[in-house]
Amino acid sequence: VRGLEMKFLLNAKVILLCCFTFPLLSAFVDGTPYINEAEDLTSTKDVIKIGVLHSLTGTMMYSETPLMHTIRMLVNELNEKGIDGKPGLLGKTVKAVIVDPASNWPLFATKARSLIVDHKVSVIFGCWTSISRKSVLSVFEELNHLLFYPVQYEGEECSRNVFYTGAAPNQQAVPATDFLYERGFRRYVLLGTDYVYPRTTNSILYNYLRYMYNVAVEDILTIYTPFGHSDWVGIVDKILNFQIVGIASNKTTAVISTINGDANTFFYKEIARQGVNAETLPIIAFSVGEAELDAFDDSVSNLIGHYAAWNYFETVNTSTNSEFKRVYRNFMQDESLVTNDPMEAHYIGFNMWARAVHQAGTTDINAVRQAVYLQTVLSPSGYNISMKTNHHLTKPVMIGKIMANRKFDIVSQTDIVQAIPWSIYKDPTKDSSLCDWSFPYVCGKYSAGVCFPAGAEI
Numbered sequence: 092v093r094g095l096e097m098k099f100l101l102n103a104k105v106i107l108l109c110c111f112t113f114p115l116l117s118a119f120v121d122g123t124p125y126i127n128e129a130e131d132l133t134s135t136k137d138v139i140k141i142g143v144l145h146s147l148t149g150t151m152m153y154s155e156t157p158l159m160h161t162i163r164m165l166v167n168e169l170n171e172k173g174i175d176g177k178p179g180l181l182g183k184t185v186k187a188v189i190v191d192p193a194s195n196w197p198l199f200a201t202k203a204r205s206l207i208v209d210h211k212v213s214v215i216f217g218c219w220t221s222i223s224r225k226s227v228l229s230v231f232e233e234l235n236h237l238l239f240y241p242v243q244y245e246g247e248e249c250s251r252n253v254f255y256t257g258a259a260p261n262q263q264a265v266p267a268t269d270f271l272y273e274r275g276f277r278r279y280v281l282l283g284t285d286y287v288y289p290r291t292t293n294s295i296l297y298n299y300l301r302y303m304y305n306v307a308v309e310d311i312l313t314i315y316t317p318f319g320h321s322d323w324v325g326i327v328d329k330i331l332n333f334q335i336v337g338i339a340s341n342k343t344t345a346v347i348s349t350i351n352g353d354a355n356t357f358f359y360k361e362i363a364r365q366g367v368n369a370e371t372l373p374i375i376a377f378s379v380g381e382a383e384l385d386a387f388d389d390s391v392s393n394l395i396g397h398y399a400a401w402n403y404f405e406t407v408n409t410s411t412n413s414e415f416k417r418v419y420r421n422f423m424q425d426e427s428l429v430t431n432d433p434m435e436a437h438y439i440g441f442n443m444w445a446r447a448v449h450q451a452g453t454t455d456i457n458a459v460r461q462a463v464y465l466q467t468v469l470s471p472s473g474y475n476i477s478m479k480t481n482h483h484l485t486k487p488v489m490i491g492k493i494m495a496n497r498k499f500d501i502v503s504q505t506d507i508v509q510a511i512p513w514s515i516y517k518d519p520t521k522d523s524s525l526c527d528w529s530f531p532y533v534c535g536k537y538s539a540g541v542c543f544p545a546g547a548e549i
Contacts, residue, residue: 142206144217149194156390241436249526267400283349323361369396381429409473483510
């Protein structure tokens with residue numbers, strides 16, 4: 092019953108945001124660069140329209156709503172300052188057409204097509220889950236359009252129409268596993284939401300543990316749950332029993348979590364209810380960041396000492412990060428707001444896109460795509476981040492420990508790491524060097540060990 096009550100309260104928050112988010116956006120239409128999709132009647136003559144494809148309602152709204160606001164902020168900055176001191180881009184005002192796919196994966200594809208065909212946007216920034224990205228992929232490839240995707244993902248993809256500004260597995264999941272192994276953990280629970288990102292990532296990590304560290308089959312437990320899962324009693328019991336078996340053989344256990352969405356709230360609450368803490372059973376999460384911690388109620392104490400792996404944390408101590416936080420909070424008129432990794436990824440991706448348009452002198456998709464390659468942005472994390480011709484970014488890897496103030500203490504940090512889209516621990520026959528969209532040689536379709544050019548029938 093308690094779980095159902097919690098679920099109702101979370102859904103009530105979703106309903107409130109649903110009711111208030113779009114009316115607020117509607118108020119921005121006249122004279123400001125934010126457009127509700129239902130009210131987008133502007134032509135592309137005097138404006139450059141971009142699409143924002145993030146869930147503002149549903150199970151992913153806590154994670155995705157800040158990303159929508161990040162793009163709004165970046166559009167505002169571009170219109171005020173421009174690239175070379177002239178407001179806007181190519182002498183035009185940039186406007187964001189904001190849609191809500193509502194955590195409904197097929198609806199992402201419908202909304203993406205509408206943004207491209209009906210609203211005639213020049214680029215789209217959006218998606219969080221891999222299932223939403225997979226849903227829209229065929230639309231972008233059919234219409235030859237561009238998506239900037241800001242979240243860590245499972246790899247095993249190299250589309251000419253997607254710039255992946257989040258981490259590949261070797262830039263987050265694999266280093267996080269190294270972090271745990273180096274600290275003496277020898278039994279692992281691979282716990283995830285039941286969809287493509289957790290399943291593929293856990294497949295990579297399972298093989299990595301088996302063949303890199305010789306971890307025995309019986310020392311790895313894999314569990315999946317649906318989106319929005321709220322009843323964690325039986326699963327936590329199963330994890331604790333797995334841990335007890337390990338104690339008998341003098342092996343300590345850690346949890347690697349690819350849980351997404353509001354299910355994280357219920358999971359951590361149940362962990363705490365059963366008396367588990369980070370000292371006895373540490374959890375390292377790949378989809379719990381500052382925005383998710385901010386959505387927790389006073390029970391944040393349940394999370395203290397657990398870990399998260401990202402490429403940016405709000406607590407990064409750089410001047411660029413201080414400015415990033417200052418501008419965002421001023422724009423939102425709320426000094427309490429947090430920043431997180433996918434927001435930084437949008438910051439990087441948006442600036443790369445704007446510079447590429449400026450460099451190309453056009454919003455033509457093919458010209459802009461070519462101009463994005465090797466764009467370099469000084470990120471809030473303090474690194475010069477470059478877009479490679481494999482459509483992935485160079486990124487540092489950071490491990491953060493959750494503190495009582497809902498922030499992360501960065502306990503491990505690397506220099507920038509090159510992305511490896513195809514992991515040898517998933518399919519050793521695939522060569523990531525073949526993920527290369529350099530003109531005129533391109534390779535993004537890969538089958539039976541052969542690299543095919545764009546448009547080839549496989």
